[in-house]
Amino acid sequence: MILRWGHRPQRDSRLTTHVALTARALGADGIILSDIEDKKIKETINKITQNWGGTFSFTMGIPWRKAVNEWRNEGGVVVHLTAYGENIESSEVLKEIKDSRKDAMVIVGCQKVPGEFFAESVSDFNVAIGNQPHSECASVAVFLYRFLGGKALSMDFPSARVKIIPQKRGKKIISHGRFGRLNSKEI
Amino acid sequence: MILRWGHRPQRDSRLTTHVALTARALGADGIILSDIEDKKIKETINKITQNWGGTFSFTMGIPWRKAVNEWRNEGGVVVHLTAYGENIESSEVLKEIKDSRKDAMVIVGCQKVPGEFFAESVSDFNVAIGNQPHSECASVAVFLYRFLGGKALSMDFPSARVKIIPQKRGKKIISHGRFGRLNSKEI
Secondary structure, X not given: OEEEOOOOOXXXXXXXXXXXXXXXXXXXXXXEEOOOOOHHHHHHHHHHHHHHOOOOEEEEOOOHHHHHHHHXXXXXXXXXXXXXXXXXXXXXXXHHHHHHOOOEEEEEOOOOOOHHHHOOOOOOEXXXXXXXXXXXXXXXHHHHHHHHOXXXXXXXXXXXXXXXXXXXXXXXXXXXXXXXXXXXXXX | OEEEOOOOOOOOXXXXXXXXXXXXXXXXXXXXXXXXXXXXXXXXHHHHHHHHOOOOEXXXXXXXXXXXXXXXXXXXXXXXXXXXXXXXXXXXXXXXXXXOOOOEEEEEOOOOOOHHHHOOOOXXXXXXXXOOOOOHHHHHHHHHHHHHOHHHHHOOOOOOOEEEOOOOOOOEEEEEOHHHOEEEEEO
């Protein structure tokens, strides 16, 4: 589960959409947009899930503290992604997270997250996808890739209406048209 | 080298900035913003490189065709990242790229790239970081991670004025102050 903190409607609209789509494509089961509602993003993401398949959940408006506490009470660990944390490559942090064998909630903030996010009361691990400034979207991608492995990238999303058939050249899409007809289209 | 195509100043400003910072943090040597100039982004990226070290190059305004042709003439391969391409996990495409032992230029577009990008005259490989819709920023991150390996994430960027010292909790930064003094700051 991804928890996106600090989203500002409009200004962060595209970036948060990218974070959510990345989470879905890299194998996360859902995203929580904490402390705020943004119906437009919810609609966009749910529409993608409807068309492209799978069961990615989109929740919004829950206070971050409540979401974190519930996650921990149910036995999960909380991973805070931050450039200041333990380096995912040069430290043992990823191994420790995996060894815990617990479900992970991944907090993705922005530059100005509350100091509490770093404290034991909130995060079990502070993880840096490199200690250089870059992008929450890239951080989520690399973290999920390392944590879940690459298999999500080639998995079938159940109940998809639209599906890409990978090609060396060009574009090929299969879609379930009206009346359940299967259409294959080179575009 | 990353080639970013289809950037629209203002509308894509943050996303392209994230793509460039991701490219730098994951080990690319530079980015070309093709066909357009955006001085604000150039300034942002160059300032980051100045402060955080390394030699990441930022070039803009070159027509994409010219950049691609020059790259190929100098013996490099061109990798077009697209959800329609060969799946990086389930195909042999990454191995083929690595086996070529050539420098790679990675084209990152947007939804509406010219059809030519898929053709042999432009791309040597069309690569999908999964065949689901997600984010060019995540695609660049995972591609570089797979292509260059994770070592970039823990490498030292030479001549950095600012550097994060990874921590389990909290934030620690070292900076070269005026007169070359070294300051360590817990923030």
